[in-house]
Amino acid sequence: MEHINKNRLFLASCLALITTAMTFAIRARLETVFGPEGIGLTLEQLGYAFAPAFFGFTIAMIIGGPLVDLLGIKKITWMAFITHAVGIVLTLMADTMTSLFIATLFVGIGNGFVEAALNPMVASMYSDEKTKMLNRFHVWFPGGIVIGALVGWLIMDVMGLSWKVMVASLFVPLALYGILFFGQKIPVTERVQLGISNKVMFSSVFKPLFLFMVLCMFLTAASELGTTQRIESLLKESVAAPLLVLAFINGIMALGRMFAGQVVHKLSPSGMLLYSAIFTFIGLWLLTITTGGMTFVAAAVFAIGVTFFWPTMLGFVAEHLPETGALGLSIMGGAGMFSVSVVLPIMGNLMDTASAGEALRTMSVLPAILIVAFIGLNIYVKKNKIVKS
Template sequence: MANTIQPQKLFVASCTALLVTSLSFGIRAGILGDLGVLFHLDVKQLSIIASTAFWGFPLAVVIGGFIVDLIGMKRLLLAAFVLHLLGIILTITASGFWSLFISTLFIGMANGTVEAACNPLVATIFPTNKTTKLNHFHLWFPGGIVIGTLLVFLMKKVGLTSYQLQVATMLIPTIVYGYLFMKLDFPVTERVASGISTSQMYRSVVSPLFICMFILMFGTAITELFTGQWIEVLLKNVTENSILILALTAGVQTLGRAVAGPVVHRMSPTGVLLISAILSALGLYLLSHVSGNMIFVAAFIFGMGVTYFWPTMLGFVSENIPESGALGMNLMGGAGMFAVSIYMIFMGGFYDSIIVKNLPAGAAVDAYRSAAPGSAEATAFAQATAVAGPEIIKATLVIPIILIVAFTGLYFYMRNRKNAQKVQIA
């Protein structure tokens, strides 16, 4: 079977699968506010629905990490195809909170299953260029968010406001990647091919360096994905085209990951992560303090900051802790998404509490939320939400500041370790 493996076709199919994952993020970010109005959901309920995709993801990615070596990457990706199909169809036919909850859970599990199989697949078919190819693979995540958010924006502009129609566009790439993976042959994972034992793999994922990266993944994922998923809700009363801010940040990420090769080779992965944390903190600070066209400048800086977080974290583990194999990469992805899901639920409640604090004492929030446009209540509610969004961003700013300190320490630790290895070889 080895001679029938077609790395480039497998890579294209993997990118198409990741495109569906990212479209689900982009389209959901674009329709989240509409779902709230259509099904009479408050921000906390919306945050629970949105977070379902984030904890469905780690559930699938961690389970996938444990079984991918046993059942193979092909079976895992065909399971992702079925879950995506079910999730999209159930979203289109949703009738309220629980149907949206279940459909989003299926899509989240499908997204996690794609990552559980495709990350080790890319590392396996490109063993000498892992971090660069993982960046190229992951450019389809922000790339799909750009496509998804612009698709929703343009469909609304031309009067196609049905969220069902917007979600249905995901069916096309889903069917394409399912067909491609059915036809292609797959290699075994890199760990299996290298003869690394299961006990070695388990020992590597409890090493101090892996545990450190596992914890830091919480912060990098929240900084990137929470802000991206909620940018339209957080800034909708601060700027008219808040959905375009998400498209801009995702567009910057797409271009940045496309040119990852020279960046990663010129700098160490830890240097890339440190600069990313600095730019992310600066971007979030500006997003919470500026207005008008300066918001787009802030979004550009923030987009530059989060560009290399996810793929470089995975690439760092794959290159520096190779014995962890597919399990190590999938535990990292699961950690990131789980952290985002918990943070999103917490911040949804915090967002609502800020709104209540900025409304007249004793006001019925639901009455203000559903008030007729142009009324005094609607104006007061808009002003309260305009305050709440930047406050949430300010609270999130603490995370990249902590990351700056952590990645500075990691940078010097890895540099000293590398120098020690050179001395030992000499």
Template structure:
């Protein structure tokens, strides 16, 4: 029997998450270009982008229910196949008569692959590092913003050298890490999940995911995910006519997340997971406020503040549940991930239509949006459309700002609740 190699499993997991994040970073950078090439409006683009976010919860929740039964290895092989199908279909989109459905289906495949990676890798990391879950989950999840940085810089580089039209090549680059993680996982031996190893029954697991604390965290996951992922996925569009370097704002935000998650250990241990979430909500709200109200170089300051705010949201939410509600096992972690992505998909679809409505209200009376959207650069119509976009983007950001403000109250309460509970446990120990 092969020996389990935690370090090799962790490296392969990071590569799988890198593919997940590259899909977000590259798609965020080419979203506007896809809209122009295939004549898609903002609502259609938001539906396509949102598909990745509801394909994810579909896979991650299903994976959460079956991972203990079929094992993490089979799930990750399925993720590999779905990633390959999604990448190939995206590249082949120009060969179809309509761009919408190939992009929709390919994004669904990639979203399901991304969810399957999380469904298997989150419990895998918690299982192979049982004494350091939150820190190692932060280290694992630094590859998500890391891939966004790489993807955003790839898009920016292609744009700078005049090869922005080669978006198929940009998407095709994801095949390299996909093949690498598929090969590694096919060769490695996997442990059983932590819940199975501990002998926790299905009844105990289902009771734990209906507890008050889990439901509270489940609802809060809606807000943390929308704050982070909606803003990052749409930043190039929202700031398109506010700054020429929207994709660099995304890269800077993600770069801050990489550095923050790399040094997560001492921060989480000093502040506690609930304290980290409370401070993260404050910084996220401040960062979004600055993004919606500033311009020029101040947008880069806003990106740093916002990046600091969202750095610890996703992995610390998962780590909190794994440490404080351990009986929930892989199902608990995957329900959290599914809740977050599902909330983003719904929010993104709603905001796509809202964005179009704001633009329409800021165009001359009686104007048709399609005529202005497709107007030649330099014309009065193109200028009017750009000015309407410049108003719409910050307005969407300001609406989204309400979410982290609510989270400040929620996580402030959580911090004091956990502080009191831990104190009570120490007194009774």
């Protein structure tokens, strides 16, 4: 049998996630290009134009989840590559709300296929340390946002080049992950390895614990990505360069995820989620009252909060509900991204009609709800003595 090169596949996966993450940072910078000060879209219209990045992601995750087992991880990965490439080209050509909407939809679908294929691949390759390795893989979501934010700042703000040069920079990680995946043998998903039937997989996603985690994913993802995706508009009155705050937040997140193994050792996944919710709530509240340099302090607290949300939610499901398979991970990721597509226009409306502070105060309600939910999850885990499957 042809050898599976785990290191090469993991590196390729990280570069695919960097491509995904850079689209988030670059899209945040495009707020001013396409917004009231640029092409002339309102912030609410931008919310609708950017929403497909999230519901397109959801569509790809929900479709891609079951197809990963049927078609294999490799085919879904190449679908990600193709839709990413089309989305980048269409973004370069966009000049209206409709054309931006369509371009963003392709990018979102590409992003969704990346997660649909590669979360189960990482879980399959490192079945004995899923939460640790999923956190390490997801280092490159904030890491990629840092790269994208710095690239955008250097190209547009320092060098004064066109926004199209910034968007075209996405072709670099895209080409690299395509080259690294090319010709490689890719493992089957863990569900296929374990011989779990489709019937068991589909019935497992209706378990109360899984449905509870899906509902929590709506709130964790919206708290993190709803805030960071609109950082340019939210903080433009507070600091001179909001994109640097975005890079700062995601730098902290990348470092935290890199050392997630030690945190998992000290805290259970459910404990990590509770502490994350507490810090996220405090961070969002502080962002409503700080300006200048203190904004970075508030941003640091917020970053500590959201660092472990996404990968630990996936890790909890992969460890405690492995029978849900790639479908379970895809539903989780899809639910998270769908919630952001709902939140973005609402935040845009609040910023158009009220203020950025009002939008941040509204967002702080989400982690407040999560604090209560995760206290309940910790009690449930201890009461039922849930152990890793």
